[in-house]
Amino acid sequence: MTRTARVRRRLPATMTEQAAIDRAFMRQALDFGARGQGTTSTNPCVGAIVTQDTADGPVIVARGHTQPGGRPHGEANAFDRAGPNAAAGGTLYVTLEPCSHRTIRAATPCVERSILAGVKRVVAAMADPNPRFRGLGFALLRTAGISVTTGVLEAKAQRIHRGYVLRVTQGRPMVTFKVARTRDGYAGGAAGTRIAVSCPAASAWVHLQRAHYDAIMLGIGSVLVDDPLLTVRLPGMAGRSPIRIVLDSQLRLPLSSQLVATVGEVPVWVVATEAAPIERERALVAAGVEVMRVSAGADGHLDLTEMLQLLGARGINRVFSEGGPTIGEKLALAGFADEVIVSTSPKVLGHPGIVAVRPGLAAMLANPDLYRLADSGLIGHDHFENFVRTA
Ligand SMILES: NC(=O)C1=CN([C@@H]2O[C@H](COP(=O)(O)OP(=O)(O)OC[C@H]3O[C@@H](n4cnc5c(N)ncnc54)[C@H](OP(=O)(O)O)[C@@H]3O)[C@@H](O)[C@H]2O)C=CC1
Ligand SMILES: Nc1c(N[C@@H]2O[C@H](COP(=O)(O)O)[C@@H](O)[C@H]2O)[nH]c(=O)[nH]c1=O
Numbered sequence: 001m002t003r004t005a006r007v008r009r010r011l012p013a014t015m016t017e018q019a020a021i022d023r024a025f026m027r028q029a030l031d032f033g034a035r036g037q038g039t040t041s042t043n044p045c046v047g048a049i050v051t052q053d054t055a056d057g058p059v060i061v062a063r064g065h066t067q068p069g070g071r072p073h074g075e076a077n078a079f080d081r082a083g084p085n086a087a088a089g090g091t092l093y094v095t096l097e098p099c100s101h102r103t104i105r106a107a108t109p110c111v112e113r114s115i116l117a118g119v120k121r122v123v124a125a126m127a128d129p130n131p132r133f134r135g136l137g138f139a140l141l142r143t144a145g146i147s148v149t150t151g152v153l154e155a156k157a158q159r160i161h162r163g164y165v166l167r168v169t170q171g172r173p174m175v176t177f178k179v180a181r182t183r184d185g186y187a188g189g190a191a192g193t194r195i196a197v198s199c200p201a202a203s204a205w206v207h208l209q210r211a212h213y214d215a216i217m218l219g220i221g222s223v224l225v226d227d228p229l230l231t232v233r234l235p236g237m238a239g240r241s242p243i244r245i246v247l248d249s250q251l252r253l254p255l256s257s258q259l260v261a262t263v264g265e266v267p268v269w270v271v272a273t274e275a276a277p278i279e280r281e282r283a284l285v286a287a288g289v290e291v292m293r294v295s296a297g298a299d300g301h302l303d304l305t306e307m308l309q310l311l312g313a314r315g316i317n318r319v320f321s322e323g324g325p326t327i328g329e330k331l332a333l334a335g336f337a338d339e340v341i342v343s344t345s346p347k348v349l350g351h352p353g354i355v356a357v358r359p360g361l362a363a364m365l366a367n368p369d370l371y372r373l374a375d376s377g378l379i380g381h382d383h384f385e386n387f388v389r390t391a
């Protein structure tokens with residue numbers, strides 16, 4: 001052996017070093033997979049990275065993520081990109097337990113793909129939340145002689161896959177409520193006037209968030225005041241505009257609204273109660289809107305539990321609710337606001353308007369038993385706080 005070769009031969013990583021290497025590659029797998037957030041439902045946005053050990057340490061030979069529409073899966077996409085034999089003897093980093101069962105679409109399960117690819121080790125962030133399959137993928141891999149490490153960056157994976165987990169375990173999507181407020185706390189002017197709260201950079205960031213959800217949801221109160229479009233208006237990203245959903249117990253959505261006018265470009269679903277007039281439904285349906293009915297709650301408005309179950313049954317994993325403040329507080333009080341994003345602008349309204357964070361929600365956000373502040377910081381001139389529901 002030459003002197004150079006002796007110097008370059010790497011010793012096996014210690015357990016601590018290996019754990020750090022695993023976290024570093026898993027972070028990349030999670031970030032890579034999350035790019036597809038909002039495009040993969042009903043499937044989760046799984047990220048996968050295949051590495052090979054070299055004299056210079058482990059290197060990435062392929063990356064993959066769940067493709068639009070949910071297939072191929074992230075692991076399959078990574079193996080496809082790696083090409084023949086490139087993954088043999090390597091390590092697969094994957095953000096969710098590899099699937100072990102054939103679906104009706106009859107693709108080879110990712111456990112089988114991993115065995116066929118010849119990987120020697122699989123590192124996963126979390127188990128499959130589906131009680132029917134949970135742990136089965138890991139067990140099959142181990143039976144095939146593949147070393148399996150689980151729980152690497154699990155908290156981050158649980159947050160990224162929360163919509164999928166909630167739909168599989170509770171039948172409802174994950175909901176993020178986002179609201180922008182002035183420095184004096186208002187989301188809108190008094191008596192039904194729309195105000196531009198956010199700065200351009202913050203507005204662009206909101207559009208980027210829209211692109212990472214399956215649906216944008218708004219109360220009819222906001223729609224009547226704002227006549228919003230609720231599309232993704234960023235260069236090259238118009239195709240990432242999610243379904244637009246209006247919570248509208250009485251079917252008050254105007255036929256002249258921008259939502260209805262653009263229904264041919266991006267779908268609009270309206271959820272009403274059984275009591276809403278049938279002739280309004282007929283008119284909206286004729287215009288291309290999809291109307292769904294759920295029961296009325298005790299307050300006469302939509303039953304939010306039933307509404308979210310309906311969206312879950314329609315395969316929606318993630319909902320971005322841009323309000324308004326009434327809907328936001330109702331979602332939170334019912335335990336459905338899984339994440340809450342509050343942006344605060346330096347602008348001042350200067351007179352009483354529509355309070356952005358209503359008292360019930362404010363009390364919940366201040367309660368560490370219910371929410372934790374996960375991220376905060378400036379985007380442009382506006383200060384963002386992102387709360388995550390802990391209970
Ligand atoms: N700055 C910002 O980020 C935002 C500002 N805004 C501003 O906020 C104002 C509108 O907000 P707000 O008045 O709170 O209206 P919302 O958008 O929250 O809509 C409230 C309406 O939703 C309907 N609804 C359906 N189901 C339910 C339910 N289960 N519980 C309660 N209501 C339900 C009700 O009408 P019905 O019973 O007829 O269905 C209710 O009146 C506007 O001024 C708008 O400009 C709005 C969004 C974001
Ligand atoms: N005014 C306001 C927001 N308003 C939200 O955005 C909706 C309008 O969307 P669009 O028609 O697509 O621009 C509106 O109905 C409300 O939900 N959001 C923010 O981040 N910052 C703002 O200043």
Ligand SMILES: [Zn+2]
Pocket residue numbers: 073074075076098099109110111
């Ligand atoms: Zn799979």
